[in-house]
Amino acid sequence: MWGQMKLSRLYSNKPDLFEPVDFVQGLNVIMAEIRLPENREKDTHNLGKTTLGRLLDFGFLAGRDAKFFLFKHLDRFRDFVFFLEIELEDASFVTIRRSVEEATKISFKKHEAGHQDFSALSILAWDHQDVAFERARDLLDGLLDWRALKPWSYRKGLGYLLRSQEDFREVFQLRKFASKHADWKPFLAHMLGFNAKLIASHYEKEDELSKRQDTAQTIKNELGGSIEDISKIEGILLLKQKEAEKKQKLLDAFDFRAQDKDRTKQLVDGIDERIATLNSERYSLTQNRKKILTSLEEDQILFNPEEAQRLFEEAGVLFKGQVKKDFQQLIAFNRAITDERRGYLQEERVEIEAELKRVNAELGSLGKKRSDMLSFLSETDIFGKYRQVSDEMVTLRADITSLERQRGFLHRLQELRTDIRALTEARGHLQTQIEADVEKQNSDPDSLFSSIRVFFSEIVEEVIDRKALLSVSPNQAGHLEFKAEILDESGNATSADLGYTYRKLLCIAFDLAVLRAHLDDKFPRFVYHDGVFESLDDRKKENLLAVIHRYAELGLQPTITLIDSDLPARADDDEPVFAADEIVVTLHDEGERGRLFKFKAW
Numbered sequence: 001m002w003g004q005m006k007l008s009r010l011y012s013n014k015p016d017l018f019e020p021v022d023f024v025q026g027l028n029v030i031m032a033e034i035r036l037p038e039n040r041e042k043d044t045h046n047l048g049k050t051t052l053g054r055l056l057d058f059g060f061l062a063g064r065d066a067k068f069f070l071f072k073h074l075d076r077f078r079d080f081v082f083f084l085e086i087e088l089e090d091a092s093f094v095t096i097r098r099s100v101e102e103a104t105k106i107s108f109k110k111h112e113a114g115h116q117d118f119s120a121l122s123i124l125a126w127d128h129q130d131v132a133f134e135r136a137r138d139l140l141d142g143l144l145d146w147r148a149l150k151p152w153s154y155r156k157g158l159g160y161l162l163r164s165q166e167d168f169r170e171v172f173q174l175r176k177f178a179s180k181h182a183d184w185k186p187f188l189a190h191m192l193g194f195n196a197k198l199i200a201s202h203y204e205k206e207d208e209l210s211k212r213q214d215t216a217q218t219i220k221n222e223l224g225g226s227i228e229d230i231s232k233i234e235g236i237l238l239l240k241q242k243e244a245e246k247k248q249k250l251l252d253a254f255d256f257r258a259q260d261k262d263r264t265k266q267l268v269d270g271i272d273e274r275i276a277t278l279n280s281e282r283y284s285l286t287q288n289r290k291k292i293l294t295s296l297e298e299d300q301i302l303f304n305p306e307e308a309q310r311l312f313e314e315a316g317v318l319f320k321g322q323v324k325k326d327f328q329q330l331i332a333f334n335r336a337i338t339d340e341r342r343g344y345l346q347e348e349r350v351e352i353e354a355e356l357k358r359v360n361a362e363l364g365s366l367g368k369k370r371s372d373m374l375s376f377l378s379e380t381d382i383f384g385k386y387r388q389v390s391d392e393m394v395t396l397r398a399d400i401t402s403l404e405r406q407r408g409f410l411h412r413l414q415e416l417r418t419d420i421r422a423l424t425e426a427r428g429h430l431q432t433q434i435e436a437d438v439e440k441q442n443s444d445p446d447s448l449f450s451s452i453r454v455f456f457s458e459i460v461e462e463v464i465d466r467k468a469l470l471s472v473s474p475n476q477a478g479h480l481e482f483k484a485e486i487l488d489e490s491g492n493a494t495s496a497d498l499g500y501t502y503r504k505l506l507c508i509a510f511d512l513a514v515l516r517a518h519l520d521d522k523f524p525r526f527v528y529h530d531g532v533f534e535s536l537d538d539r540k541k542e543n544l545l546a547v548i549h550r551y552a553e554l555g556l557q558p559t560i561t562l563i564d565s566d567l568p569a570r571a572d573d574d575e576p577v578f579a580a581d582e583i584v585v586t587l588h589d590e591g592e593r594g595r596l597f598k599f600k601a602w
Helices: 049-059 133-144 154-161 181-191 196-223 230-253 256-270 273-296 305-314 322-336 339-377 381-443 448-464 500-517 538-553
Strands: 006-012 028-033 081-087 093-099 105-111 128-132 468-474 480-486 526-529 557-563 583-588
Touching (some): 006 049, 049 093, 049 583, 093 133, 105 133, 128 133, 133 154, 154 526, 181 480, 230 381, 273 339, 381 448, 448 468, 448 480, 448 500, 448 538, 468 500, 500 538
Antiparallel strands (some): 081 093
16 A cells, blocks of 8 residues: 555644644544534534635645635735645655745645644745746646546546535536536546546547538538539639630730731831831821811810720720820810911811822822721720620639639548548547446456445445445447436435435545545545535434544545534433544634634635
């Protein structure tokens, strides 16, 4: 059997306000005496018997919770420093120093003799000083070395060892385990001797599976119900891409600058200098005639330079403001013409037209050819076609992007479906293994679980003369269900366990049975039960006390709290219920000195 792993001492830096509690090896009793008749009928007496368990939890580095009494009433407790001395399995001791003000800075000291008082010790004399909170928990975990709890930390099992009143409502699921089953069921299974690794993996696989299924659903929603076959999507995408290539070639053919260079080269090569000169002259004459006509038509400008410029820009052909500039000059010129010059203009027009006739006649067919070649500069049809192809291209590109996105989603969906199948298979495999393990532990009379079961039933039977059944079985989803039931005479489960009194008895029996079954392991030896005899009748109180004494003799350290009125009434009044050394704290209601903290209730 391993060494002690027990509570040794709890004290503070203010012994006048909180007296040291020295724990003994076997049974420890926290007795609250109600001495004033007017307090007899009260349900709660606020003397501090419950508070002691919470202080132990504080010493074992419970997380900082604003609702915890030390922090809730910080004005009262700010200056307190608490010291928890624990006996380790090698019979040496560790003292944990934790102040209320700086509750996340922890100090430790190892020592050979117990029942020390380090409250006045300089912080420098501690082995580990002001260790940060998480690091301190790791350190304490190593010092306690409760190996049988691994891979969990020592904190995980404390809930069963320091049960508060709220923790008697459920045998297995403690108040601090109000969270997901995955947080406590694998640990509980481990304590009862089942393969917790399988159970933890099962929850992990289930969690992964659930995430993948959610993602798959999100993708389905994104696709908006149009879940096409991926082959069909790929086919449509291919056709659209080919069409886009064709259209791009068409658009590339609309390169005006290239066409312009070609035609200019032909003109230079194919038509002699004379025709080029004439052409230029003809162009100039035409422009002059146009100017005159425009002026004569009294500002009736038919050509809109902005429109022309927009058209060229749209076609992607920029004439760098040239067209616009010419026509704006033209407008200014037009406005400058005064009435007396109209006659002069008319004459000039006649001359120009005569010149033009000559030039036109001379150029003849060459002019026609050249005109065709340059027609695209003023012809808007070609731009209309360009715009149409561009618009079609935009639509095609949008279709292709949408299809590619759909294809991406469908690929992801296919991957997810593969994952989901694999995870479902893995989960099923784990479920089979869990079922096999549970069956093995249940059927083996020498398994840890079988021992706990027997001890559990023995305790309940000794106290209330009824058998009790502890059962663990996987449900349809493969999760373990833990049950603690009281059986009737014919061995069937009854609803007797539903009452608070019996529920509490089942909790006590469970905790003791687990501790006893782990007596040969590196496992804690102490347990703290608050209000242990409440609402049991005298005979059952006697029976329960006999069980607790027997378990103390086995090497466990039960700490129980009770009010004197809950003591079992004995026929022989001369013999006290508890030995004097078993009562480690006596509280009473005659003034503040009788309270755990010697000041007014908070």
